[in-house]
Amino acid sequence: MSKITASFNQAWQQIADYCKKSPWKERFQEHGDNYLELFCEEMELSKQAFINKISGINMGPETMQGKIFGITIETFIEKEFDSPEDNVAVEYLKRRKWKMSKESAVCLEEMKDRCFTIYEVVDTKPGEYLIVKDILLDTKEIKVFEESGSRALKPFDLIISKALQINGEYYFTGTVFTLGHDFVKLIKKHVQKDLKEKNLNFKKYEIVPKELLPAANEVLRKYTPDLFIEAIRYMLTPMTIVNPNNEVISFNSLNYIIKDRDKVIEKLNSMPEFEKDDENKLFWIYTEPRKKKFLPMQQKTISVGDLEIKGDKLLCNTMTKPASERLIKLLQENLGNLVSMPVIEHEDIYDETRKKKKSPAKQETEDDIPDEIKQEVLQQYYDQHLKKCLDEKIPVLNNKTPRQCAKSDPKRVIKWLDMMEDSAKKQLPSGEYDMSWVYKELGLKQED
Template sequence: MKASRDLSGLVKFLSRDDWTFHFEEVMGDHFWSVMDEFDLDREEIGEALGDHWSMTLWGCVFEDFLTQVFEPDGQTFVDAYLKRRGWKESAQAKAYMKALSVSVMSLYEVSEIVPGKSFLARDLIRGGEPILISEGTATQTLKRWVRIAARIVTIGGKHIIAGGLLPFSLEASDALLEGLKVLPGKRHRSKAKPSLDDDMLRVAAPLFTHAFLFDNLPKAFGETQPFVHNSDGDEIVFHEVRFPLATGTTQKDIAARLEGVPNLRQENAQFWNLLGQRPQSHRMKARAPNAIAAGVTMEDGTPVLGDLELKGRLLVLSANSAARAAKGTTLLENVLGQMVRAPLTTIQTIEQMKASRKGRETSSDEIPLEVATPLVHAMLDKQYREVLDEPVRMLGDIAPRAAIRTKKGREKVVEWLKYLEYRSASSQNPQDPMATYDFGWLWRELNVENLRR
């Protein structure tokens, strides 16, 4: 007896009558617009994504095909198959096929994962309370707050996921939800969320494939690199400006001249931080969906624009953007004058720096995880505790403690916390201190722990 979710009989039955033609039409609905946009055929798309995602997408199309009603008989492919071959299938297999034939693809947010057993899934399109999904394999890799496109069917009183499961980035999710808002025939009850009944959602199935491919194909071809910027909004490009000391000038002379200079904070006899102005919020704001804000701040939140270090007969200014390097160079030329000679500047992009470090052995003095983790977690504790009373852009420039005073504010705070938690857990290394940070105390501190589901 075949397994209750084995669809091999259905797949073989595709070769009968005109079903292959109908299946190719559904395949076209899912792929044609993407093929036109990227000037690729289906085989090239499959090669770019790899065998796993190629087969997963085929499964998504096949499951959509199973929901189609065909004339002149007004029956689905499942109806036709069970009528002719149903006697070969178990009762459980037939129940699964029938459930697939009336299923819909939707977008879900994952929470409360029990590895090897279950997770909660909230429907982000149709709304409602999260439902418990019985699942073994996927729960081994799913992370809290990840978004997935999937078909959830009910068999024997349990909710299970069909085979075609697609992980969605936040950007792909937003693109999908925006597309569903303008779907022809949709009921316009809310500007914030699409309002679709099951029939409309069934028609919209190809949009899930489109959103997934438009997000992942550029990544597969290396066409999308995140725009990494500092707190000033400048693209991060590493500048090293080396000032040779003039004849007769010593390190002590340089240190004495730099003493008391505004915006310079001395760390030791040979090292200074070049500081900027402390912003109203400690949190840097990404400028675009694929932008990443990065930078270093002092304990009080003051941004570090660069650093100065005396190295032998050189004073070296390091900064992470052209604007900051120019600002530091002007400052040093005005303060030091003829104590230094004309500087020499070298520039490295993030990609160049990564390439230069490839193949290097791990430094023997690299901080081990057991040391780095508590340090990073303590830093994050301090940072997030301060942010609770600072304006946050995602909350409409309202502090989290203030936002939770209203129902709408609490909803925004929950989305903000989910965003923080999801981004933190997105590290490729599951042992990275950022990935292992526990955000639970933030939910409790803001009294929204009951909404963490």
């Protein structure tokens, strides 16, 4: 263990103990209860149900309860009550700094002054350090000395943490959570909008300088609860075969013959349910309202399918059978005689299960589906998802499509493919996913 790590651990333990003493004990308890209530409310669980749920999660040397306690401590340290001086860290340093080493005091001051943000892992040296970039504040890449995190994390991983500057070097605090890319893309958009309105730009800095921290923190702290709500949800919610509106995923295609191509294009462009693709003028995303809006900044719609015109055909795909049925009705009402009746194909993940069951009386649940059926369905889902991704702009590829990046920066796109492969393997029952077709499609050589 390095001297700085030992100093940080000392500071963390000392302030954690101090938070449990009067007059801070009651404030700290209330702060922790507020976060617990927030998590329970957003996940629609009672306090006991939430505690039971997190108690069963194995996270190696660190428990889920420990990580949530870390959130409580590190956000409480930042909290100012009636004045900037009315802060637990300020009071501790005033009264007991003499008990601390110089480095421990600096660690505590940094923990107090800096707030949580999102870092993208750029590179790692396992057991030594991470190269990361703050993608909310858009600062320069920094080298963070982190022994355990550098072993567990990989390029393109997105994490919530605080980077502390100690003696000119960077270290993470103890609380680190991972996030999904879709959420990060969404929150980044909101944070950058706020920064622009305040005329704040941190691109020339490795880390926000002390004099600019109040302005940066005012923006970031507005989103801190949302970051941790999503982080906890990301850890507690396993991959399921339902979409965000709780409809079972299936693969459905509707094929129409077009009778008047120009009028069909005009109609599709005018319909609010379809979002036109900027790159492909003959491709639309089919969206529907989100039934439950989890976060204040979360989009009100979800993608449930797509439409594409190829020659004299309108080719439609949806991810659930109900969405397919609604799309048929929608197109019938708006396109009428401009297209033929559709040729419909539907693949239901439960069909095979139903055939194998002797008694149809019991309604199937996801647990009733054999692993081989789950494997087939999820494999097909990932195949279709990746096929679409190849021509979409990906934020972690510097807003290029994988096809473009394969030509300009093949190493970066290979790291992205490794991340996608790891994600798929974790969800598939077999733990295996064949990516060879993607490498072939991009003209890349797959390493053995």
